[in-house]
Each structure stands twice: as C-alpha cells, then as structure tokens.
Amino acid sequence: MTTDWHTLDREPSVTDLYVRAATRRKITGTTLPDSGLRSGIDVDPKRLAAYRKVCGFADNALLPPTYPHVLAFALQMQLLTAKEFPFPLLGLIHLSNRIRVLRPMGGVGRVRVSVQVQNLQPHAKGATFDLVTTLDDQLGPLWEAESRMLCRGVKLEGEPAEQxxxxxxxxxxxxxxxxxxxxxxxxxxxxxxxxxxxxxxxxxxxxxxxxxxxxxxxxxxxxxxxxxxxxxxxxxxxxxxxxxxxxxxxxxxxxxxxxxxxxxxxxxxxxxxxxxxxxxxxxx
Structure with missing residues (x-):
C-alpha cells in the first residue's frame, strides 16, 4: 500500500483533538486510511526535563528512547480522530509496543515526525492495527516504532494470529x-x-x-x-x-x-x- 503523505506546518492542538475524540464513539468501517501525517517538531528542553523526572531517566545528552512517542503524540491524535479513521480513539487498547533506536539520539533539536496506520488484522476480541511512527533528523532515519492497538467489537474475516x-x-x-x-x-x-x-x-x-x-x-x-x-x-x-x-x-x-x-x-x-x-x- 502506498501512503498518501500530508505535511502539516505546525503541531495540532491536542485540546481540540480531545473534543473531537469525545464526540466519536462508533465504529464506522473496517478499512484503514492510506494517508499519513508529517510535521517538523522541535524538542522543548523544559518538557523533556519534566519527562525525564516523571519517568526516571538520567539528565544526559541522549534523548530517552521512549521520548519520541511524546513528540509524535499530537500527530497521532490527529490521525486517529480523522473522519477517514474508522475506529473511536477512546476505548482503543494498547497491546504491544516496539521501538528501534537506529542511531545515538544525542544533540537532537528538531526532527521530522511521520505517523501512519497499517496492518489491520482480526483478533479474538475485535481487530488490531499498527500505529507506525518514525523520526528523521538531518542525517536521515533516527528512530521508529509500532504500537499495536486493539479495537473491540470490530468483525473481520480470517483467523486471529496473536504473537x-x-x-x-x-x-x-x-x-x-x-x-x-x-x-x-x-x-x-x-x-x-x-x-x-x-x-x-x-x-x-x-x-x-x-x-x-x-x-x-x-x-x-x-x-x-x-x-x-x-x-x-x-x-x-x-x-x-x-x-x-x-x-x-x-x-x-x-x-x-x-x-x-x-x-x-x-x-x-x-x-x-x-x-x-x-x-x-x-x-x-
């Protein structure tokens, strides 16, 4: 599947997206959109310091390996509350998460964040899909992740395959x-x-x-x-x-x-x- 990428010139407002999420509580289809979102995002030193404190990370020169999820959160929200996305955001269950740190994440100031959804599969309790996130800096790919999400109540043909x-x-x-x-x-x-x-x-x-x-x-x-x-x-x-x-x-x-x-x-x-x-x- 070829992804239709849309580039945003600024980070979406999470407050507005929560309002949108609260009003969408129904399953509207069984096909994932082929569109993805991209945006340039700056690392905020104060927010990063607060994250380190809450999660227990040392204050060093490296970006914590899980911090890119925070950088990508608003874009993920935008993607998962779009009209084309068939499942309600509230109620999704995070089953698993995989991250890959491709290069040392030191001196990271600005990155390009990309998010998309793919790999819709039947599950014993509904259907799962992967929320895929990548980070690129000026040298190229830096970090990537897949979060497997479950939406209860979706009915798909095929046998569930759980890892x-x-x-x-x-x-x-x-x-x-x-x-x-x-x-x-x-x-x-x-x-x-x-x-x-x-x-x-x-x-x-x-x-x-x-x-x-x-x-x-x-x-x-x-x-x-x-x-x-x-x-x-x-x-x-x-x-x-x-x-x-x-x-x-x-x-x-x-x-x-x-x-x-x-x-x-x-x-x-x-x-x-x-x-x-x-x-x-x-x-x-």
Missing part, C-alpha cells in the same frame, strides 16, 4: 518502585495523553476499570530508565507486550537478564502478576 513474547534467558530482580495514585496525571502533563482511564478512579470507571491504571508507555519508559546500564544506546530493538494493567497505586518489581546485546525483562506485581514482558536485541 506472544516469552522470556528466553534467566532473570533476576533489578529494581522495585511504587506507581503512585497520581502517576497517570503526572505522566499526562508531560506526554499530553489525558486518557480518562489513567487519571482517576472516577474517570476510569466510566470505561470499565475499577480504578485508574498506569499508562503503558510510562511503564515502558520507567522500565527502560531502570535498565539504562543494561541496554545499548543505539542499534537496538526493544519490544514489549502489555499484559495485566498496573492499578494505581501499586508496587512493581522489575526482573531482567544480564546486560548484553540481547536480553529479557519483565515487570511484575504482587503475587507474580505479569504486567509487561519485554525483550531487547540488535537491529538486524
């Missing part, structure tokens, strides 16, 4: 931390992601959750910050599968294999509850 990450290496405890009751609101301030399921028990209950849950990408970011000494800074593929949500507040434990070019990690809750499974490996 499950499984640890291959022995793991030991690396870190432990608390996810406080307000971490959803803290992360929303630095990321722009004000999904109601993360903000409070009251708003989460409107979407079927007994209490607020942590953002999946905060779980991943907090984990990668704790694994900074384990992971390569470039030429690395980091994939995670989100499992049981982290209910707020909670205490979680990070398990990981020894540092190296490849490894496994797992985020656990009380009673060995599996919140997230992950793996890192060189880009081949």
């Amino acid at each position: 499950v990450l499984a640890p291959m290496l022995p793991m030991t405890q690396v870190a432990q931390w608390k996810a406080p009751a307000d971490i959803g609101r803290q992360y929303a301030k630095v990321s722009g992601d004000y999904n109601p399921i993360h903000l409070s028990a009251v708003s989460a209950k409107l979407f079927g959750f007994p209490t607020a849950i942590a953002h999946g990408l905060w779980n991943k970011a907090r984990t990668l910050a704790a694994l900074a000494d384990h992971l390569p800074t470039a030429n690395v593929n980091i994939a995670v599968q989100f499992m049981k949500p982290v209910r707020l507040p909670s205490e979680v434990t990070l398990m990981a294999s020894a540092a190296g070019s490849s490894g496994d990690f797992q985020l656990q809750g009380a009673g060995d509850l599996e919140h997230m499974m992950g793996h890192w490996s060189p880009i081949t």
Whole structure:
C-alpha cells in the first residue's frame, strides 16, 4: 500500500483533538486510511526535563528512547480522530509496543515526525492495527516504532494470529518502585495523553476499570530508565507486550537478564502478576 503523505506546518492542538475524540464513539468501517501525517517538531528542553523526572531517566545528552512517542503524540491524535479513521480513539487498547533506536539520539533539536496506520488484522476480541511512527533528523532515519492497538467489537474475516513474547534467558530482580495514585496525571502533563482511564478512579470507571491504571508507555519508559546500564544506546530493538494493567497505586518489581546485546525483562506485581514482558536485541 502506498501512503498518501500530508505535511502539516505546525503541531495540532491536542485540546481540540480531545473534543473531537469525545464526540466519536462508533465504529464506522473496517478499512484503514492510506494517508499519513508529517510535521517538523522541535524538542522543548523544559518538557523533556519534566519527562525525564516523571519517568526516571538520567539528565544526559541522549534523548530517552521512549521520548519520541511524546513528540509524535499530537500527530497521532490527529490521525486517529480523522473522519477517514474508522475506529473511536477512546476505548482503543494498547497491546504491544516496539521501538528501534537506529542511531545515538544525542544533540537532537528538531526532527521530522511521520505517523501512519497499517496492518489491520482480526483478533479474538475485535481487530488490531499498527500505529507506525518514525523520526528523521538531518542525517536521515533516527528512530521508529509500532504500537499495536486493539479495537473491540470490530468483525473481520480470517483467523486471529496473536504473537506472544516469552522470556528466553534467566532473570533476576533489578529494581522495585511504587506507581503512585497520581502517576497517570503526572505522566499526562508531560506526554499530553489525558486518557480518562489513567487519571482517576472516577474517570476510569466510566470505561470499565475499577480504578485508574498506569499508562503503558510510562511503564515502558520507567522500565527502560531502570535498565539504562543494561541496554545499548543505539542499534537496538526493544519490544514489549502489555499484559495485566498496573492499578494505581501499586508496587512493581522489575526482573531482567544480564546486560548484553540481547536480553529479557519483565515487570511484575504482587503475587507474580505479569504486567509487561519485554525483550531487547540488535537491529538486524
């Protein structure tokens, strides 16, 4: 499929896009649009510093490996609330996320962000698609990611094909931390992601959750910050599968294999509850 790219001269207003998302609650089709969005975006040092603090990243010269998701968030919102997109944004479930850091992300000031959707597939509970995001700097491709999203209630022909990450290496405890009751609101301030399921028990209950849950990408970011000494800074593929949500507040434990070019990690809750499974490996 050839992507029909549209270039925006400025970053969209997230506030306006949330209003649009709130008014679209129905499935309107089963075909993904072939259009994508691009825009030049500057890295805001103050916002980056706040993100580092909330997610636990060290203040160094490298852009955190998960931060490009923040740079791309407004464009992603614009794409997922467009009339051509057939699924309601509110209610989408983030199943997995894969990022590839192609080169060291040092000295990054301005990038071109591109977003598109592809790979619509049947799922036992509906349908999944990939939200694909890429970053380019003046030297070319820098970072890319796919977030697999589930829309419940979509009916597609074909057999569901689910991929499950499984640890291959022995793991030991690396870190432990608390996810406080307000971490959803803290992360929303630095990321722009004000999904109601993360903000409070009251708003989460409107979407079927007994209490607020942590953002999946905060779980991943907090984990990668704790694994900074384990992971390569470039030429690395980091994939995670989100499992049981982290209910707020909670205490979680990070398990990981020894540092190296490849490894496994797992985020656990009380009673060995599996919140997230992950793996890192060189880009081949």
